[in-house]
Amino acid sequence: NAGVTQTPKFQVLKTGQSMTLQCAQDMNHEYMSWYRQDPGMGLRLIHYSVGAGITDQGEVPNGYNVSRSTTEDFPLRLLSAAPSQTSVYFCASRSSGTSGANVLTFGAGSRLTVL
Amino acid sequence: DAKTTQPTSMDCAEGRAANLPCNHSTISGNEYVYWYRQIHSQGPQYIIHGLKNNETNEMASLIITEDRKSSTLILPHATLRDTAVYYCIVRSSPFTGGGNKLTFGTGTQLKVEL
Numbered sequence A: 001n002a003g004v005t006q007t008p009k010f011q012v013l014k015t016g017q018s019m020t021l022q023c024a025q026d027m028n029h030e031y032m033s034w035y036r037q038d039p040g041m042g043l044r045l046i047h048y049s050v051g052a053g054i055t056d057q058g059e060v061p062n063g064y065n066v067s068r069s070t071t072e073d074f075p076l077r078l079l080s081a082a083p084s085q086t087s088v089y090f091c092a093s094r095s096s097g098t099s100g101a102n103v104l105t106f107g108a109g110s111r112l113t114v115l
Numbered sequence B: 001d002a003k004t005t006q007p008t009s010m011d012c013a014e015g016r017a018a019n020l021p022c023n024h025s026t027i028s029g030n031e032y033v034y035w036y037r038q039i040h041s042q043g044p045q046y047i048i049h050g051l052k053n054n055e056t057n058e059m060a061s062l063i064i065t066e067d068r069k070s071s072t073l074i075l076p077h078a079t080l081r082d083t084a085v086y087y088c089i090v091r092s093s094p095f096t097g098g099g100n101k102l103t104f105g106t107g108t109q110l111k112v113e114l
Helices: none
Strands: A004-007 A010-013 A019-025 A031-037 A043-051 A054-057 A064-066 A076-078 A087-094 A110-114 B009-013 B018-023 B031-038 B045-050 B061-064 B070-075 B084-092 B108-113
Touching (some): A004 A087, A010 A019, A019 A087, B018 B084, B018 B108
Parallel strands (some): B009 B108
Antiparallel strands (some): A043 A054, A064 A076, A087 A110, B031 B045, B061 B070, B084 B108
């Protein structure tokens, strides 16, 4: 049982390039989300999804796109990378089947540098 | 969601209990208290959560005051591997609407030393 798997672990981009951060979970979780974490700051929610075909914006969605075609996968796309998107990105998932439990399982993170 | 206030940092001797406080004076009746931790460079890890009763699991204990305006996470015998940032989060049940978002603040940096 792998949990939440993020790829790549490290990536360096030039300004204006596009790329996709991959996130996959094998726990049949309905809810998936993407956070970014910058030095000295807490995690900020970028986008989230409550199920296949349903996505919504978080606190800091600008510059990022998501889609959810399957329950397992929730990729995060950077359309035109900017230095301000240099950050560590975390994907998380949880089951919506347990009342009162916002127990997120996080991936190991993807460290992105935009030059 | 209610706002939480935590100390920026705390130190604890290895083998001693680490008591991490959290203030959530504006918590409402349907909001739970969650604790996560983040060991350096890793993804956050769920620790424990509770509504109004004290809770204990294999990792920690959670003590919530009777008025629910504050709580304390207790690591009974801290080890060097417990050095991490600890986040206290208040959130309503996902089934009461308002989305499914957990708001992580800056947390408490716990340093466990020999």
